[in-house]
Amino acid sequence: MSEAQATIRERRRLSFIWFVPIVALLLGIWMVVHTFRSQGPLVRIVFSTAEGIEAGKTKIKMRSVEVGLVESAGLADDLESVIVEARLNKAATPLLREDTQFWVVRPRIGAGGISGLGTVLSGGYIQLSPGTGAQGRRDFVGLENPPVTPPGAPGLRLRLTSRRAGSVSRGDPILYQGYRVGRIESSAFDIASGEMRYAIFIDAPYDALVTTTTRFWNASGVSASVTADGIELDTASLETLLVGGVAMGRPTGIEPGEPVEADASFELYPNQRSVSERPYRYGLEYVVRFAQSVRGLEPGAPVEYRGIRLGQIVRVLVAEGVARGLNGTGAPIPVLIRLEPGRLTLPDSDEGVEKASQALAKAVRNGMRATLATGNLITGRKYVSLDIFPDASPPESEEFAGYPTIPTVAGGMEAIEQRLASLLDKLSALPLEGPLEKAEQVFADLDAFLASSAVQELPASLEASLAGLREAVDSVSVDSALQERLLRTITELDRTLRSLRNVANTIEEKPNALIFNREPLEDPWPPAGDSGGLTGSQ
16 A cells, blocks of 8 residues: 655745835835925025034024024035025925025124124024015025015115215114104115115105105214304204114105105205205206306305306316317316206206206397306305396307306406406597697696786785775774764664654555645534523524
């Protein structure tokens, strides 16, 4: 009987031990995918220095909330900057926009105060300030200083230009009637134009105060002026007194202008007094040429028309005059002047400039000329005066160095000298030889007459006549016989006149007095008791 043989078949099955690495692998893949899907973007920031930045430790914050971490920091290829790579949280991805800003927060002391003191113990960190532009940017250039105005803040950005820096710097306030309405964002010197340029920001809703007639001036420090009432000191605020600042406002007497757009440019005046002297933005520039000394004519001197100020002197065009050649003939000295239409109540705009240009061209055709006048005899300061001279010669259409010109005439002492010279020239041109010869003959005849014997004897005759006149006067003196006879005669004449007056009065009352020289007798009346006698006699 044969033995049965068992058939052994090897059965393949996965050992339980393999489940552990498989689960670990799957878990690792899931963690990698989850980490990749949950991690935020990697940003690249360029700084000038890595001060306060350390890879793996320096955090990126927004409003004191951590939103990322610096992964690496190294030198750029040009060795002029530092490239920092930082990983942000996924929730911070919407914060990365075209105008997003980064800067390192560290202790700082400046005009705006002290900041970053909290980093003394905790260490520095990178501050993120989100913008309002398009999303998706990953490469940024870090700021060296914190921005004075947050991105997206409501308001108006403007530009100021000035010939001098003064004491205005980044972070200084902008004041309106002493109230802070904005700030200086940046300042830089433009080598090409030789001007200081400032970027400023006016917060909303104060940006509505800025119009085309708004003026900006340096309000730093203390302004002192001496008036009839004494010494006046003026300062905008304690803040501007210590750190400086800029004030803005509208000059007195100027109408409100039109609203301005962003990045509009304004001039920064050195002080408020200069704003009153030059309150207008638009003007016309002309050249006047004087054939006399311009000593005492300074930039800023007034240009007036019959005492009304129209503008000021810009400068003497020395370089332009030399560029046209020195011919040795005493060419007139060119002076650039600026006329402002706003001073004639015209609009302070291009429209006002056009109207003023047409009016001035007509005035020049009618005889308007410029003269150099003395404004102060003590200081010798001069100014340019415009007036109408009807007898002036017709003007010639001419330009100088690209500027239109206004004809000039001599004025002041120069005009007097010219008139005296003209008078002397006319006197020298008169034919005086014949009259002079006749005058010499007349003087010779007069000398001969005075030397004649009759004229010589004239004093003796006059003396004799005076002696006779003296005797006649003595004969009628108070004690003379003639005077006594005259008094007696006058007395008798007075009596005669009195008698004649009495006769005249008698004739006037009784005209018959010439015939009857006596008064008529009254009729007789019989006395009482005599009636019998009368009867008996009958």
